[in-house]
Amino acid sequence: xxxxxxxxxxxxxxxxxxxxxxxxATAAGTPAALYAELRVRHGFTLxxxxxxxxxxxxFAPWDHALHEGDRVVFIPPVxxx
Amino acid sequence: xxxxxxxxxxxxxxxxxxxxxxxxATAAGTPAALYAELRVRHGFTLxxxxxxxxxxxxFAPWDHALHEGDRVVFIPPVxxx
Amino acid sequence: MPHFAISSQPxxxxxxxxxxxxxxxxxxxxxxxxxxxxxDGRRVLRxxxxxxxxxxxxxxxxxxxxxxxxxxxxxxxxxxRIGTLELGDLAVWVGVSSQHRGAAFDACRxxxxxxxxxxxxxxxEHYVDGDSGWINCHILPA
Amino acid sequence: MPHFAISSQPxxxxxxxxxxxxxxxxxxxxxxxxxxxxxDGRRVLRxxxxxxxxxxxxxxxxxxxxxxxxxxxxxxxxxxRIGTLELGDLAVWVGVSSQHRGAAFDACRxxxxxxxxxxxxxxxEHYVDGDSGWINCHILPA
Numbered sequence: 001x002x003x004x005x006x007x008x009x010x011x012x013x014x015x016x017x018x019x020x021x022x023x024x025a026t027a028a029g030t031p032a033a034l035y036a037e038l039r040v041r042h043g044f045t046l047x048x049x050x051x052x053x054x055x056x057x058x059f060a061p062w063d064h065a066l067h068e069g070d071r072v073v074f075i076p077p078v079x080x081x
Numbered sequence: 082x083x084x085x086x087x088x089x090x091x092x093x094x095x096x097x098x099x100x101x102x103x104x105x106a107t108a109a110g111t112p113a114a115l116y117a118e119l120r121v122r123h124g125f126t127l128x129x130x131x132x133x134x135x136x137x138x139x140f141a142p143w144d145h146a147l148h149e150g151d152r153v154v155f156i157p158p159v160x161x162x
Numbered sequence: 163m164p165h166f167a168i169s170s171q172p173x174x175x176x177x178x179x180x181x182x183x184x185x186x187x188x189x190x191x192x193x194x195x196x197x198x199x200x201x202d203g204r205r206v207l208r209x210x211x212x213x214x215x216x217x218x219x220x221x222x223x224x225x226x227x228x229x230x231x232x233x234x235x236x237x238x239x240x241x242x243r244i245g246t247l248e249l250g251d252l253a254v255w256v257g258v259s260s261q262h263r264g265a266a267f268d269a270c271r272x273x274x275x276x277x278x279x280x281x282x283x284x285x286x287e288h289y290v291d292g293d294s295g296w297i298n299c300h301i302l303p304a
Numbered sequence: 305m306p307h308f309a310i311s312s313q314p315x316x317x318x319x320x321x322x323x324x325x326x327x328x329x330x331x332x333x334x335x336x337x338x339x340x341x342x343x344d345g346r347r348v349l350r351x352x353x354x355x356x357x358x359x360x361x362x363x364x365x366x367x368x369x370x371x372x373x374x375x376x377x378x379x380x381x382x383x384x385r386i387g388t389l390e391l392g393d394l395a396v397w398v399g400v401s402s403q404h405r406g407a408a409f410d411a412c413r414x415x416x417x418x419x420x421x422x423x424x425x426x427x428x429e430h431y432v433d434g435d436s437g438w439i440n441c442h443i444l445p446a
Contacts, residue, residue, distance in 0.1 A: 012296040
């Protein structure tokens with residue numbers, strides 16, 4: 001079973017993916033599986049443990065069940081201020 | 082022996098003395114003796130222990146030796162801010 | 163009312179401060195984060211900030227809500243700038259009003275600490291030597 | 305450069321703040337003391353501040369010097385208003401710049417605490433009920 005999700009990229013991940021957003025048809029059922037897939041595709045240097053993840057504009061656990069149409073953001077280490 | 086000193090008054094002491102400044106010819110040789118004298122004269126309600134004293138624009142001990150021409154300020158409890 | 167915002171425009175600090183006037187308040191504390199000319203010994207030329215705005219504003223409001231719950235304050239607000247900032251520019255502003263000053267200091271510090279560690283905002287430093295880098299992202303694969 | 309002043313004019317906070325711009329500084333903290341509408345449960349109408357100016361400025365500069373010695377900060381300034389102040393008016397302003405924010409918070413708090421307890425400035429509260437009184441001076445003879 002595959003689902004199509006939208007992934008938005010920020011900061012280092014945006015630069016390494018060379019895009020701000022993409023639609024992905026994926027068999028990954030969780031953010032963890034999706035990141036593993038995208039890390040291979042885009043060559044992300046940051047390991048999952050350095051990131052947080054948001055689904056539909058809210059923080060979510062790495063084993064959150066992804067649904068068709070979800071918007072996913074992988075969040076690199078923040079540095080406001 | 083008497084000396085003439087200038088006493089400036091602020092805040093509650095100014096109101097109770099009904100003046101901002103006065104010249105005093107006094108036998109008091111220290112701020113402590115001078116305050117005791119002025120307290121009787123003006124009816125100051127604050128005891129010496131509630132005050133600090135400055136001589137010639139600098140904090141001074143209560144037993145500081147007063148000289149002719151000194152400027153003395155008795156400092157009520159402060160409340161900046 | 164607590165308010166957290168992400169702004170792509172320069173911050174108007176007199177307006178931000180004036181909006182917090184409150185005759186019940188005896189103390190007001192504000193923090194400003196400025197772009198400084200060096201970091202970790204490297205000379206900085208400029209900074210680029212970006213944010214995941216919807217979540218940044220949600221998380222920012224949660225932090226302000228925590229401050230309102232945890233400290234006896236009247237109001238607390240924070241605005242964070244994004245985009246390209248030059249040396250000396252204002253990156254973040256936090257203002258707190260309270261009856262007594264201790265709570266305002268504590269709440270202000272709480273908010274800036276939490277904003278820096280929890281709100282999805284990223285900072286890229288551009289150095290005088292031509293190099294650049296995303297702060298806190300220099301992590302090698304496990 | 306540290307600077308302490310007593311002012312009989314309203315404080316121009318944007319000018320005070322702008323004078324502290326420093327590209328070495330990453331953090332700026334300021335405290336403002338505002339005239340609030342009540343104290344100890346009494347409704348306040350206005351305040352009168354007076355100072356023994358020469359000693360107030362000396363003692364204020366000593367406090368700023370202590371802050372410069374005790375905290376890693378770049379600059380610290382304080383201005384205290386005197387005269388008649390209405391509700392909401394600014395009575396005192398303290399600004400601190402530093403490389404890192406913790407020192408700026410600590411130094412700012414140190415200065416306002418010390419100014420309030422050591423600098424010869426006095427505050428008379430005028431109450432809505434017509435009464436008035438010098439703060440901290442309600443001491444009966446021993």
